[in-house]
Amino acid sequence: MTIGRDARLDRLRTDDRYLIVPMDHGITLGAVRGLADIESTVDAVTRGGADAVLTQKGLAPRVHPNRNGAGYVVHCNASTVLGPDSNDKRRTCSVEEAVRAGADAVSFHLNVGSNHEPDQLTQLAELTGDADRLGIPVLAMAYARGPDLEGDEPDALGHAVRLAEEVGADVVKTGYSGDPESFESVIDDTALPVVIAGGSRGDDRETLEMVRGAMDAGAAGVSMGRSIFQHDDPGAITRAVSAVVHKNVEIDTSLEKVEVNH
Template structure:
């Protein structure tokens, strides 16, 4: 890892642990709750302890004045839920554009096992090469998704995170397998820091239990979107998640300390 990449990686996490709040869902879902006034949401989650926020490049002007010194990640591909295939993520930006947008890192989504896996492998490899040349960290969002693929199967998730390392990513995000025991296999499949996605919100305790389980398995944190930015109190839930990730709290203690 070159010096620039290492320096920027420190801007999106702390001591090798990460609390990232992705808010790139405006392309995927539209201007849903939490994203219309994205400025207020960014202010809230970063006050709560999020290390970084993530958006598409066009939202960058709405990010910088509201992130309270937190890091910024620009996402480089997308699809919509109303299009013909949500797994068909298409390029929406370049590493150079992310640099111009003031990003500290870039991210890229790949669906391992989907019909679009071959193109996404090629694109992620190219993104990693461009990023390395410019000293920019890459967060690979590597999911096990496709016909007949169990999105929470530890073996498939282990394959997905290893693929991200093989292609040159610096951090990898994937789904949680459901329990700490099985997630250990996922973490052990790569030397990259492994962080978990939030997925569909299922309640505060379920969210924090998943974070605690991932950390107990050797995970490095979270990249949680809707569970945080659509919460009734985004600042409080960000504080609770950060308590588990950065202060090693139990789920119950983190929720109590956050007032939830």
């Protein structure tokens, strides 16, 4: 642990809670809605209360002028939906490249239980070692995905978040198990701050119910992409999610922050 690492972590959170909006999906899906004009989306979500945004390194010049002082995370592996296996994430960036791109942290995706787990585990361990030498925090996106796994099972998610801690990550992102009671066991399997993924986009109430449930279970926040950047009003849904994460408000109250804009 270094002063530099702690200082950079503070740029990604507010009062130890995280609202990160990942927008690295362009490499996976192409320039989909919300990402073609990524400048406007970054501006909207950071004005709406996002603590940090996340992209691949090449988009840094489009992010920095529009992030309104929010933190910036550079993602370091990827795959595409057009390739033979979307779970086969390959390295796209080094820690040094991320630092040159102005990153406050780096992130890495690991599919625990997949055929690619051994290579991704090795790569994540190497990344955390490089990041530690430079005082750069690491967000591990540790998912339970593989041929023998069905859905977001609490035991598998718990294994994934513990793995992230064991190899030196600072924050871990994983799927939501579906209810606060089962997700508490996932939180208990690691000492790291746990943030949940947004998954495929649902309606506003479903999104906020998931966030509320995760926070009630003890999560440290969310790292939510498509449910925010593909929303009709990314700034409004960010304000609603932020109200739950940072102000601990209930669902109906947070929904008002979306509805007032429509």
